[in-house]
Amino acid sequence: MIRPILIHPDPRLKKLCEPVAEITPELRQLAADMLETMYDAPGVGLAAPQVGVLKRLIVMDCIKDGPAQPMALFNPVVTWASEDLSTYEEGCLSIPEQYADVNRPAEVIVRWTDVDGATQERQFSGLWSTCVQHEIDHLDGKLFIDYLGPLKRQMITRKMTKLKRERARE
Numbered sequence: 001m002i003r004p005i006l007i008h009p010d011p012r013l014k015k016l017c018e019p020v021a022e023i024t025p026e027l028r029q030l031a032a033d034m035l036e037t038m039y040d041a042p043g044v045g046l047a048a049p050q051v052g053v054l055k056r057l058i059v060m061d062c063i064k065d066g067p068a069q070p071m072a073l074f075n076p077v078v079t080w081a082s083e084d085l086s087t088y089e090e091g092c093l094s095i096p097e098q099y100a101d102v103n104r105p106a107e108v109i110v111r112w113t114d115v116d117g118a119t120q121e122r123q124f125s126g127l128w129s130t131c132v133q134h135e136i137d138h139l140d141g142k143l144f145i146d147y148l149g150p151l152k153r154q155m156i157t158r159k160m161t162k163l164k165r166e167r168a169r170e
């Protein structure tokens with residue numbers, strides 16, 4: 001089931017999300033719904049608070065050409081980050097059509113619980129690294145525009161407020 005994606009500014013996008021204690025059937029369904037919603041958007045990553053659920057769950061698939069590689073990560077934690085940084089022009093499904101360069105560690109190791117309840121750990125690089133860090137930020141109420149200067153951030157927030165007003169009128 002495709003779930004509606006919250007658009008910034010929304011207080012639910014600024015909250016610290018709760019760790020998941022147990023992977024229940026409801027949470028597995030949520031992960032499946034989030035992947036469906038992400039592919040439909042389309043996007044390469046989505047975090048649970050973006051569909052209004054304040055739990056530590058992210059989904060992603062950074063393969064643009066080739067077979068899909070859907071991932072669902074519960075309680076993801078960065079356990080190592082490279083000193084090398086990389087810059088990507090980031091966007092966000094909660095901030096449609098706005099993009100800006102963000103610097104982040106080029107590579108990270110992330111530990112998480114998968115849909116079967118097993119612990120996984122993997123090193124991410126390239127777009128996967130940017131994406132996983134961007135999505136984990138969502139779980140701490142942080143958006144990519146929080147890395148920008150206040151003027152740029154306010155300009156984007158004003159545009160989003162206007163977009164939400166227009167959509168509400170439709």
Ligand code: NI
Pocket residue numbers: 091092093094134135138
């Ligand atoms: Ni995002």
